[in-house]
Amino acid sequence: MYKLGLIGHPIGHSMSPWIHEKLMEQQGIEGKYELLEIQPDEFGEKVNLLKEKGLDGFNVTVPYKEKIIPYLDGLDESARHLGAVNTVHHTDQGWIGYNTDGRGFVHSLKNRFPDIFHNNAKALLLGSGGAARGIFEALTRSNIARVDIANRTIKRAEDLIQDIPSKAYSSPLTLEQAKNTLMDYDLIVQTTTVGMNPDHDKMIVSLDHLTKGTVVSDIVYRPMKTKFLNEAEKRGARLHFGHEMLLQQAVYAFQIWTDTEPESSLLLNEFEQKLK
Ligand code: ATR
Numbered sequence: 001m002y003k004l005g006l007i008g009h010p011i012g013h014s015m016s017p018w019i020h021e022k023l024m025e026q027q028g029i030e031g032k033y034e035l036l037e038i039q040p041d042e043f044g045e046k047v048n049l050l051k052e053k054g055l056d057g058f059n060v061t062v063p064y065k066e067k068i069i070p071y072l073d074g075l076d077e078s079a080r081h082l083g084a085v086n087t088v089h090h091t092d093q094g095w096i097g098y099n100t101d102g103r104g105f106v107h108s109l110k111n112r113f114p115d116i117f118h119n120n121a122k123a124l125l126l127g128s129g130g131a132a133r134g135i136f137e138a139l140t141r142s143n144i145a146r147v148d149i150a151n152r153t154i155k156r157a158e159d160l161i162q163d164i165p166s167k168a169y170s171s172p173l174t175l176e177q178a179k180n181t182l183m184d185y186d187l188i189v190q191t192t193t194v195g196m197n198p199d200h201d202k203m204i205v206s207l208d209h210l211t212k213g214t215v216v217s218d219i220v221y222r223p224m225k226t227k228f229l230n231e232a233e234k235r236g237a238r239l240h241f242g243h244e245m246l247l248q249q250a251v252y253a254f255q256i257w258t259d260t261e262p263e264s265s266l267l268l269n270e271f272e273q274k275l276k
């Protein structure tokens with residue numbers, strides 16, 4: 001009987017319980033995945049109580065992905081590079097922190113568009129927050145030659161490139177520069193909350209210079225098809241959706257906890273229906 005859960009605030013609308021219960025069902029595993037909401041002023045106290053709950057593992061979401069680190073006994077390489085954890089596994093060596101966000105993104109993208117993973121490929125990330133960091137770390141580990149980053153505040157794009165060890169070549173750009181050079185990229189990834197409900201009529205940059213066949217990804221999954229993706233589709237782009245990443249990062253967490261290999265594609269249609 002696995003005891004799993006999610007800590008964060010607020011987490012009432014999280015899709016994680018649904019996903020993990022479906023994965024348990026698929027793998028014939030018995031267990032429970034609970035929402036463990038923690039108020040910011042009670043974080044230290046509640047995290048210490050978690051240790052007594054006998055959890056096998058848990059996910060960590062906003063605003064605790066960094067704050068959890070001092071309570072852990074070890075980190076995997078991605079979590080160490082990023083200074084952020086989204087999955088904790090209870091092992092004989094204690095609580096070990098992982099970050100499966102970027103890996104989830106890359107895996108779901110590679111499944112659909114293997115052709116863009118070659119050593120002349122160029123990617124552009126829009127945004128420099130926590131999500132951009134995870135995606136940057138994982139993308140630059142794959143054989144993509146260049147991963148540029150555009151952000152409203154260019155200093156944060158510069159800091160991101162400096163902070164995260166990478167073998168790809170990267171330049172920081174303003175959003176204006178990015179907008180005018182969209183045609184240079186094989187992959188464009190929108191990593192900010194711009195376009196998320198209720199601001200579904202907003203776009204981070206206009207896509208006037210986008211060329212046909214470019215892969216355009218948006219990590220926002222509510223709405224499932226953002227205005228950014230809609231406009232990209234009108235210009236002949238190939239689309240990658242936020243819910244594909246969401247599902248795959250959960251599958252990686254589930255693998256870490258249960259040592260099984262669930263198949264995310266079996267769940268994708270049902271997940272899409274659930275999000276509609
Ligand atoms: P998280 O860590 O959860 O991803 P964050 O650190 O607040 O969140 O990052 C949010 C990202 O969205 C940032 O890249 C932010 O740009 P700034 O660094 O300039 O703040 C970007 N962002 C948020 N609102 C935006 C807007 N209206 N226009 C452009 N970028 C925006």
